[in-house]
Every structure is written in structure tokens, then in C-alpha cells.
Amino acid sequence: MILKPVMKEMAISFVRTLLLYIVIVAAVRLMGKRQISELQTSELVVTLLISNLASVPMQDTGKPLVGGLIPISVLVICEIFTSGLMVKNGLFRKIICGKPIVVICHGKVQEAEMRRLRMTTEDLFEQLRQKDVFHIEDVDFAIVETNGKMSVLKKPEKEQPTAGMLNAVEPYTGLETVVISDGVLSDTSLRLSGKNRKWAEDVLNKEGLLIKDIFLMTANAKGDYLIVKKEMGKK
Amino acid sequence: MKRVWFAFALLLAVILGSAFGIHHTRKITDQMTEIVEEAKDAQQTGREKDALQLIQKASKTWQDAHPVLCAYMEHNTLGEINQLLCGMPELCRYGAKDQFLSDCDKVLAQIRDMAEAEIPDMKNIF
Numbered sequence: 001m002i003l004k005p006v007m008k009e010m011a012i013s014f015v016r017t018l019l020l021y022i023v024i025v026a027a028v029r030l031m032g033k034r035q036i037s038e039l040q041t042s043e044l045v046v047t048l049l050i051s052n053l054a055s056v057p058m059q060d061t062g063k064p065l066v067g068g069l070i071p072i073s074v075l076v077i078c079e080i081f082t083s084g085l086m087v088k089n090g091l092f093r094k095i096i097c098g099k100p101i102v103v104i105c106h107g108k109v110q111e112a113e114m115r116r117l118r119m120t121t122e123d124l125f126e127q128l129r130q131k132d133v134f135h136i137e138d139v140d141f142a143i144v145e146t147n148g149k150m151s152v153l154k155k156p157e158k159e160q161p162t163a164g165m166l167n168a169v170e171p172y173t174g175l176e177t178v179v180i181s182d183g184v185l186s187d188t189s190l191r192l193s194g195k196n197r198k199w200a201e202d203v204l205n206k207e208g209l210l211i212k213d214i215f216l217m218t219a220n221a222k223g224d225y226l227i228v229k230k231e232m233g234k235k
Numbered sequence: 236m237k238r239v240w241f242a243f244a245l246l247l248a249v250i251l252g253s254a255f256g257i258h259h260t261r262k263i264t265d266q267m268t269e270i271v272e273e274a275k276d277a278q279q280t281g282r283e284k285d286a287l288q289l290i291q292k293a294s295k296t297w298q299d300a301h302p303v304l305c306a307y308m309e310h311n312t313l314g315e316i317n318q319l320l321c322g323m324p325e326l327c328r329y330g331a332k333d334q335f336l337s338d339c340d341k342v343l344a345q346i347r348d349m350a351e352a353e354i355p356d357m358k359n360i361f
Contacts, residue, residue: 030238062310066252073249080242 012061020054023069027076032083040097040147046079097146104142107155117144128152174221183212183230194221256307257353263300264350267293268343275339278332286335287327293342294320308349316345 027050031043039047050072057068086093101113103124114124125136127150133139138158143151163169177189179200190196203225204211216228274289297320304313319342326335352359 030241064305064307064309066307067309070249070252073245077242077246077249080238084239084242 009061013058016061016065017058019065020058020068023072024050024054027072030076031079042082042096043079046075049075100146100151101144102141103144103150104136104139107137107140109136119144171222173224176218176220176224178216179219179225180211180214180217182215185211190219193219195219195223199223252307253355257355259300259303260308260350260353263296263304264346266296267346270296271339271342271346274327275336275343278327278335278339283327283330287324290320290323290327290335294324308353312345312349312352316342316349319345 028047031046053068053071053075057063057065082096086096101117103110103113103117103119109124114121124142127144128134128136128139128142131150131152133152133154138154139152140155141151141153145151174194175192177186177193179186179189179193179195185197185200187197190200200211200217200219203219204214207227209227209229213230214227215230217225219225270289270293274286274293277283277286277289297316301313301317319338323335323338323342326338
């Protein structure tokens with residue numbers, strides 16, 4: 001007799017959590033695909049708020065589900081409109097996201113800008129090291145972007161030479177794509193590498209293999225491919 | 236661009252949903268206030284039979300509206316009104332006039348609070 005209401009409560013929590021999970025995934029999908037580290041300030045705030053809002057009706061079955069859904073919807077609407085406006089209007093973007101700040105200009109550290117950012121010299125060195133720069137004198141420009149990440153331009157004499165500079169350019173092979181993954185052939189990937197299903201079947205015939213036996217197959221525009229067979233005994 | 240249109244559609248849905256919530260709450264609270272006040276009046280003027288019928292009508296109106304109200308209102312608030320309404324026909328039947336009138340006032344106050352809480356005015360927003 002006591003178990004019944006408890007189970008009912010559990011079932012309600014279970015269904016609500018599932019529904020809110022779907023809503024959160026849809027909300028995050030609608031807002032875009034950025035990584036947490038690349039979020040703008042407003043996007044980070046919205047993401048944190050959405051997770052908090054969703055947790056309330058998940059835990060408290062006495063609160064209506066709509067009480068969580070409406071604020072989440074409003075935040076998603078605001079975020080979409082804000083990002084849309086930011087694309088259209090530079091000034092609006094500057095107001096919401098701020099602007100990139102140059103902390104090293106022509107090799108000279110900009111103390112005033114660093115103070116404005118409340119950035120210590122340790123922070124500056126840490127971010128430079130993350131960019132594989134270990135000597136500050138190698139830097140021509142360092143810019144703190146609006147998402148907090150640092151972009152670094154080294155002095156020309158400190159830049160690593162590219163294949164083009166050394167005249168050692170490899171022939172173009174195009175994009176290497178995963179054509180078969182765990183026994184499933186992807187037409188989209190084949191198209192990306194400039195191949196088709198017939199090409200894949202011909203290759204597999206030549207190798208004496210079936211699609212279902214392949215764990216991984218990659219291919220590029222040049223026609224190079226790599227095949228990894230599935231381990232025996234595993235389906 | 237599709238996202239912006241979706242956002243517009245979502246905004247419309249949220250506005251319509253909120254408007255429906257306000258309209259529905261107001262409709263139910265007006266109906267309930269009218270019936271409970273009539274029941275109170277009937278009890279005060281010695282028409283016990285009418286009071287019983289009216290409070291049963293109020294209970295039924297409330298029960299019919301309950302599933303929709305539950306979708307957007309705190310369940311605790313609705314539960315309190317529910318509990319009061321459940322006991323009132325018995326109070327009327329067994330002549331507990333004072334208790335009945337007091338419960339009528341409690342129900343009316345709670346319905347008034349419920350209606351006021353749904354209106355997006357300055358008092359509720361801040």
C-alpha cells in the first residue's frame with residue numbers, strides 16, 4: 001500500500017526527466033554547436049540557467065512541468081534573437097560580447113589593457129604556453145578574443161616554416177573520410193572524398209571482403225584507402 | 236534563418252500558452268468565487284439545502300478544472316483548495332454552520348490569491 005504512491009512518484013520523476021532531457025537537447029541543438037570553451041558570455045549564462053531551470057521540475061513533482069519549460073523556451077528564444085542580431089549588427093555584438101583586446105602589440109606588452117582585463121603576467125604566460133609559445137619575445141601580437149581565448153601571431157623570424165616555404169608540398173590527396181564504420185557504408189562520406197558506392201564495392205571485391213566484415217575503412221580523393229577488419233568472433 | 240522562424244513560432248506558442256493560462260485561471264476563479272459566495276449566502280440565510288447543492292456544484296466545477304490547472308499551477312496550492320472543498324458538503328449536511336462559513340472564506344481567499352498570482356502585474360513580477 002505504501003509502495004504504490006512511491007512508485008507513482010518515481011514514475012512521474014522518470015517521465016519528467018526524460019521529457020526535460022529531450023527539451024534540453026533540443027534547446028542546446030537550437031542554440032548551436034559550440035563547445036563549452038568557445039561559448040560567449042551570454043551563451044554560457046543561458047546554458048547554465050537552462051540546466052538549473054530544468055532541475056527544479058525534475059526533482060519537485062509538485063511543480064508543473066510548464067514552470068520549467070516556459071523559462072527554458074524564453075531563454076532559447078532570447079538566445080536565438082540575440083545571436084541573430086549580433087550577426088546583423090556590429091554595435092549590438094560589441095555591446096553583448098565586448099571586443100577583442102590586444103595585450104601584446106608589435107612585441108610590446110600592453111600593461112593598461114592587461115589591467116583592464118584583470119589579467120596577471122602569470123595568466124598571460126600560461127595562455128602563451130598553451131599556444132606553444134615559451135618566449136614572450138617571439139610574440140608579435142597577442143589578442144584576447146571575446147570568448148576569453150588568446151590568439152597569437154609570432155614574429156616572422158620565429159614562425160615555423162611551412163611546407164610551401166620549403167618547397168616540399170605533398171600532392172593533394174583531399175579529405176580523408178570514414179567510408180565504412182562498424183559494417184555501415186556512408187554515402188555522405190563517399191561523396192566528401194569524391195568516390196561512390198561502386199568504387200567502395202570494387203575495392204572490397206578486390207580485397208575479398210564484405211561490408212559487414214569491416215570495422216573501419218577510410219578513403220581520400222586520390223583513391224588511397226585503409227581497411228581495418230572486425231575482430232573475429234565479434235559481431 | 237530557420238532557427239529565427241522557429242524562435243518566432245516558439246515565442247508565439249509561449250505567448251498563446253500564457254494568455255490561455257491567464258484566461259483559464261480567471262474563468263475558473265470567477266466561476267468558483269460566484270458559486271462559493273452563493274453557497275455562503277444560502278447558508279447564512281438558512282437555506283441549507285441550497286448551500287449543499289451549491290457547494291457540490293463548486294466541488295464538481297473544481298474537479299473538472301483541476302487537470303488543466305495542474306498543468307501550469309503549483310500542485311500544493313490546488314491541493315489545499317481541493318481538501319477544503321472535499322470536507323464542505325459534510326459540514327453543510329451535519330449543520331456545522333460556523334465551520335462551513337469559515338471554510339467558505341478560506342476557499343474564497345485562496346481562490347483570490349490564486350487568481351492574483353497568475354496576473355503578470357508589477358507586484359507579481361518583482
